[in-house]
Amino acid sequence: MGNYENMGPSKIRELIRHQEITGPTAGMSKGYTQANLVILKKEHAFDFLLFCQRNPKPCPLLDVTEPGSPVPAMIASDADIRKDIPKYRIYRDGVFTEEVTDITDYWEDDMVGFLLGCSFTFETPLLESGIPIRHIEENCNVPMYKTNIQCNKAGIFEGPTVVSMRPMSPEDAIRAVQITSRFPAVHGAPIHIGDPSQIGIADISKPDFGDAVTLKDGEVPVFWACGVTPQAVAMESKPAIMITHAPGCMFISDIKDEKLSVL
Numbered sequence: 043m044g045n046y047e048n049m050g051p052s053k054i055r056e057l058i059r060h061q062e063i064t065g066p067t068a069g070m071s072k073g074y075t076q077a078n079l080v081i082l083k084k085e086h087a088f089d090f091l092l093f094c095q096r097n098p099k100p101c102p103l104l105d106v107t108e109p110g111s112p113v114p115a116m117i118a119s120d121a122d123i124r125k126d127i128p129k130y131r132i133y134r135d136g137v138f139t140e141e142v143t144d145i146t147d148y149w150e151d152d153m154v155g156f157l158l159g160c161s162f163t164f165e166t167p168l169l170e171s172g173i174p175i176r177h178i179e180e181n182c183n184v185p186m187y188k189t190n191i192q193c194n195k196a197g198i199f200e201g202p203t204v205v206s207m208r209p210m211s212p213e214d215a216i217r218a219v220q221i222t223s224r225f226p227a228v229h230g231a232p233i234h235i236g237d238p239s240q241i242g243i244a245d246i247s248k249p250d251f252g253d254a255v256t257l258k259d260g261e262v263p264v265f266w267a268c269g270v271t272p273q274a275v276a277m278e279s280k281p282a283i284m285i286t287h288a289p290g291c292m293f294i295s296d297i298k299d300e301k302l303s304v305l
Contacts, residue, residue: 046070051118051294055126058294061143064128066183066290068175072166073299075228076292077104077117077157078269079127081145081285084109087154089197093275094156096194100203100271102159102227104295110151117295123155129288131273136280138273145285153285158269159228160292161206163299167221173214176255183290184208185249186270190242191233193275201275204250205233205241205265209257215264222266227302234265241265250274251289 046054046063051074057063067076082090087109094101105116112124124146132140132148142148161184165175177184184206191203210218215235223231238246246263247254251270257263276284287293 047072051296054294055121058128059125064143067292068162069178071294075295075297075299076160076162077295078160079287079293080156080272081153084152084154086281089199093196093199096196099267104159105157107155109154114157117297124149127287127293128291131286131288133276133284136277141288160269161229161266163228164222164225166299173218176209180255183252185255186251186268186289187243188250188274199275199279201278204268204271204274206268207263207265209261210264212262215262224303229267232264232266236262
């Protein structure tokens with residue numbers, strides 16, 4: 043991780059833009075909100091805006107760009123969403139076709155960017171409360187799973203909720219519910235604790251996105267709604283093109299975490 047956790051967001055974005063950082067951003071630029079990204083052509087933008095409104099747990103909106111503009115003016119006015127994320131995924135007709143570090147060549151003048159709240163944001167207050175975060179300890183990506191919890195349909199968009207998982211002691215899990223409830227703009231409280239089969243996860247050691255982490259004796263898995271949900275939705279809804287962040291590789295904004303706290 044180096045000293046990335048203490049760097050300001052603009053410096054981190056500069057390193058990402060120059061492809062000096064090309065992996066997961068968990069723990070970087072502590073105190074600043076991280077965001078998931080979805081880019082669609084304007085013809086699908088209203089449907090997706092409605093989808094976010096109807097599914098605020100997995101898709102909490104932080105910013106929407108003007109059509110054709112790559113600048114997320116509300117959360118980082120000097121940023122460029124075409125270059126300032128470590129890795130992007132391209133979905134064509136619902137199929138994941140490639141992963142790239144810069145999407146300038148894919149950008150079209152009617153594209154709209156959606157920045158969605160990310161659970162990496164609330165990891166800082168969890169850590170400050172003494173709650174360990176396993177994927178940071180193990181220096182890997184957070185595990186993410188498709189569930190049997192269906193999103194509310196909007197226009198062409200429908201599909202399953204994706205969750206991120208963090209193992210915790212039962213005592214830490216209770217405290218984590220209290221802490222993350224204060225951050226509805228970055229997924230808020232967990233949507234499930236305990237038996238993964240109840241939400242359709244057959245094997246917790248095999249995440250659909252990200253990396254498996256150690257689940258120790260006496261720990262329970264704690265699941266939060268995840269901003270990778272639009273990628274699962276893209277696979278079902280099949281827009282001609284959807285560009286997203288690669289799981290775990292987030293946009294780091296200029297917004298301080300506490301601005302999103304409701305208490």
